[in-house]
Amino acid sequence: xxxxxxxxxxxxxxxxxxxxxxxxxxxxxxxxxxxxxxxxxxxxxxxxxxxxxxxxxxxxxxxxxxxxxxxxxxxxxxxxxxxxxxxxxxxxxxxxxxxxxxxxxxxxxxxxxxxxxxxxxxxxxxxxxxxxxxxxxxxxxxxxxxxxxxxxxxxxxxxxxxxxxxxxxxxxxxxxxxxxxxxxxxxxxxxxxxxxxxxxxxxxxxxxxxxxxxxxxxxxxxxxxxxxxxxxxxxxxxxxxxxxxxxxxxx
Amino acid sequence: xxxxxxxxxxxxxxxxxxxxxxxxxxxxxxxxxxxxxxxxxxxxxxxxxxxxxxxxxxxxxxxxxxxxxxxxxxxxxxxxxxxxxxxxxxxxxxxxxxxxxxxxxxxxxxxxxxxxxxxxxxxxxxxxxxxxxxxxxxxxxxxxxxxxxxxxxxxxxxxxxxxxxxxxxxxxxxxxxxxxxxxxxxxxxxxxxxxxxxxxxxxxxxxxxxxxxxxxxxxxxxxxxxxxxxxxxxxxxxxxxxxxxxxxxxx
DNA sequence: CGTACTCTTGACCATATTCAAGAGACGTGG
DNA sequence: CCACGTCTCTTGAATATGGTCAAGAGTACG
Numbered sequence: 001x002x003x004x005x006x007x008x009x010x011x012x013x014x015x016x017x018x019x020x021x022x023x024x025x026x027x028x029x030x031x032x033x034x035x036x037x038x039x040x041x042x043x044x045x046x047x048x049x050x051x052x053x054x055x056x057x058x059x060x061x062x063x064x065x066x067x068x069x070x071x072x073x074x075x076x077x078x079x080x081x082x083x084x085x086x087x088x089x090x091x092x093x094x095x096x097x098x099x100x101x102x103x104x105x106x107x108x109x110x111x112x113x114x115x116x117x118x119x120x121x122x123x124x125x126x127x128x129x130x131x132x133x134x135x136x137x138x139x140x141x142x143x144x145x146x147x148x149x150x151x152x153x154x155x156x157x158x159x160x161x162x163x164x165x166x167x168x169x170x171x172x173x174x175x176x177x178x179x180x181x182x183x184x185x186x187x188x189x190x191x192x193x194x195x196x197x198x199x200x201x202x203x204x205x206x207x208x209x210x211x212x213x214x215x216x217x218x219x220x221x222x223x224x225x226x227x228x229x230x231x232x233x234x235x236x237x238x239x240x241x242x243x244x245x246x247x248x249x250x251x
Numbered sequence: 252x253x254x255x256x257x258x259x260x261x262x263x264x265x266x267x268x269x270x271x272x273x274x275x276x277x278x279x280x281x282x283x284x285x286x287x288x289x290x291x292x293x294x295x296x297x298x299x300x301x302x303x304x305x306x307x308x309x310x311x312x313x314x315x316x317x318x319x320x321x322x323x324x325x326x327x328x329x330x331x332x333x334x335x336x337x338x339x340x341x342x343x344x345x346x347x348x349x350x351x352x353x354x355x356x357x358x359x360x361x362x363x364x365x366x367x368x369x370x371x372x373x374x375x376x377x378x379x380x381x382x383x384x385x386x387x388x389x390x391x392x393x394x395x396x397x398x399x400x401x402x403x404x405x406x407x408x409x410x411x412x413x414x415x416x417x418x419x420x421x422x423x424x425x426x427x428x429x430x431x432x433x434x435x436x437x438x439x440x441x442x443x444x445x446x447x448x449x450x451x452x453x454x455x456x457x458x459x460x461x462x463x464x465x466x467x468x469x470x471x472x473x474x475x476x477x478x479x480x481x482x483x484x485x486x487x488x489x490x491x492x493x494x495x496x497x498x499x500x501x502x
Numbered sequence: 503c504g505t506a507c508t509c510t511t512g513a514c515c516a517t518a519t520t521c522a523a524g525a526g527a528c529g530t531g532g
Numbered sequence: 533c534c535a536c537g538t539c540t541c542t543t544g545a546a547t548a549t550g551g552t553c554a555a556g557a558g559t560a561c562g
Contacts, residue, residue: 074404077490082407084400097397099390101495104397127382127389134385135378139350141392146348146355148399149335153325155407156333156451160518191540200407202519207542223527224540239328244352411550442508453551458510460550474559475508 012066014040017116019066019090024178025250026136035130036251039122044115046070048189052115053093053107061117062094064251068113069180071194072096074105083198085147086110086171089178090250092140094120110189118251126251136249143248155200158238160209163199166238168219172228173243188225213237263317265291268367270317270341275429276501277387286381287502290373295366297321299440303366304344304358312368313345315502319364320431322445323347325356334449336398337361337422340429341501343391345371361440369502377502387500394499406451409489411460414450417489419470423479424494439476464488 012018014037019025028036044063046052053059055074065087072084072093084105087093093115097104100120127134150170154163168187175181181188196206210226213219218233219226228234235242263269265288270276279287295314297303304310306325316338323335323344335356338344344366348355351371378385401421405414419438426432432439447457461477464470469484470477479485486493 072400074400076404076408080408082404084403095389095393095396097393097400099386099393101497105400124382124386127378127386131375131378131382131385134382134389135350135375138346138378138385138389138392141389141396142346142348142350145346145392145396145399148396148403149323149325149348149356152335152399152403152406153327153333155403156448157327157331193540197407203541204520204543205518208518211542221541246352444508454509455511455552456550462510472509 011043013037017066019064019178019250022179025090025248029132032130032133035126035133039118039126041117041119044113044117046109046113046115048109048111048113051106051108052113053103053105055103055106058102059094060120062092062120062123063115063117065089065091065093066114066116068109068111069175070107070109070111070113071198072105072107073197081197082200083194085144085151086174088174088180090248092137092251095137095141096144099123110194133251137251139249140251151198160199160201160205161212162238163201164195164206164209164213165218165234166240167195167198168213168226168228169231169234169238169240169242172231172234177243186222186225186227188223190226191224192221262294264288268317270315270429270501273430276341276499280383283381283384286377286384290369290377292368292370295364295368297360297364297366299360299362299364302357302359303364304354304356306354306357309353310345311371313343313371313374314366314368316340316342316344317365317367319360319362320426321358321360321362321364322449323356323358324448332448333451334445336395336402337425339425339431341499343388343502346388346392347395350374361445384502388502390500391502402449411450411452411456412463413489414452415446415457415460415464416469416485417491418446418449419464419477419479420482420485420489420491420493423482423485428494437473437476437478439474441477442475443472 014020015033020028041061043066044052052063052070067089069086069088071086073081074084075081087107093107154166158166171187175187192206192210193203195210196203199206201209210219210221213234214221216233218230218237220229265271266284271279292312294317295303303314303321318340320337320339322337324332325335326332338358344358405417409417422438426438443457443461444454446461447454450457452460461470461472464485465472467484467488469481469488471480
């Protein structure tokens with residue numbers, strides 16, 4: 001509902017898109033840029049804490065994150081929540097789970113966010129007119145699967161400390177790759193409850209695990225967020241080598 | 252290595268494909284069928300227990316499962332294994348995790364399997380010439396994500412009994428939807444070690460959990476496999492409503 | 503007829519959860 | 533300006549859940 005609250009729509013033209021210009025993503029051809037410009041329907045400005053998509057509903061839109069960050073999650077009937085993944089600038093939202101039927105997960109903003117809005121009903125047109133872009137969407141879906149696979153391995157088979165270390169290192173790498181949180185390197189806002197719901201642990205145990213990482217000088221937790229103090233120690237605790245570097249496509 | 256052992260190649264023509272004929276999947280247009288026929292490079296016959304894809308390697312192929320079943324998994328350096336999902340007839344293998352770079356997971360056959368082999372290097376051609384098929388591949392990737400999301404919710408937030416009940420009910424529904432294991436309704440072969448590695452539990456605890464489900468007359472475990480005795484009880488324990496029914500595409 | 507694999511069970515231990523309580527920061531309204 | 537509620541983090545203690553170790557039974561297979 002928050003998502004529908006009337007907000008002023010800024011309109012950034014696609015050829016001035018800060019993400020395209022950043023060089024972090026694959027460059028569009030002129031024809032692609034023209035098509036994407038017509039595919040774009042507007043912008044959605046969401047406040048921190050607001051819900052962008054709701055499990056069980058049918059969204060007519062697809063989104064690309066322009067700024068800010070949030071998370072995808074599912075809940076059980078009694079309220080238990082599992083965070084599935086985080087959405088950062090450049091991430092495409094709305095394809096996960098299903099292309100055409102109702103949403104099977106919710107998305108909530110952690111910080112204030114600006115999202116680029118596309119019409120879901122025109123998605124097939126994109127495949128017809130610009131196969132490269134269709135291919136890119138599949139590429140993004142495959143990348144999301146890769147993250148989910150690793151996350152599942154983490155929750156299923158890593159110890160609490162390994163899981164926590166993996167998550168924080170993972171978020172740090174993802175943030176760095178899109179130059180999010182540049183000032184001070186502090187990753188925020190994020191509460192220990194979010195971490196707990198991502199790791200599949202209780203809040204109390206998460207707190208104790210994070211304190212252990214702090215006492216090892218791997219991280220510092222402050223307010224609602226954290227800083228990486230020693231990424232090598234963190235990765236070593238996690239037994240994780242980091243994300244592969246690749247040129248990312250982008251819609 | 253097992254995957255490369257020389258096996259006689261049967262050649263089922265695409266227009267006689269048992270899966271296309273089964274009616275469980277979206278029908279191809281004539282043009283699509285012709286293209287898929289040329290896209291298909293051969294068949295791979297894999298024995299139960301053999302490895303089809305290996306994490307860290309670069310596979311030149313994509314596969315569609317024609318018969319039998321197997322599982323996707325990842326391992327940690329010390330051998331801990333997490334099963335990510337199962338592959339059943341009609342499932343497309345090789346897009347999960349990445350389209351173009353090395354595999355981030357392995358695939359192993361549970362039963363003897365026959366797979367339809369495609370050339371990965373021609374995937375983009377498919378997007379160019381048959382946008383519907385490209386769209387279908389994205390659809391399949393989204394469906395895989397949906398399963399992973401639910402699985403992650405399970406491992407992260409459900410209790411051992413809920414997880415086990417969910418998994419068995421899930422496998423049953425998936426098997427039914429492609430008429431796998433029709434005779435006797437027994438889902439096999441599958442060891443309790445597989446179940447444990449899927450649920451993120453130890454073998455011993457998995458055994459105790461399955462015995463509990465047995466004593467509630469929800470399932471029967473026999474040899475290497477199980478039978479559903481009461482799907483409603485199982486779903487109720489899991490707190491799960493079942494998979495949505497949809498017409499599936501297929502490559 | 504031994505060997506390997508799967509399942510089973512009990513006993514003990516480790517890990518993680520729940521419950522409870524309190525500290526500190528922040529914003530709001532009196 | 534202060535009192536109050538809310539939110540986040542922290543800690544200890546009791547408890548529950550699940551893991552590890554160990555051993556044995558049943559079956560299949562060479």
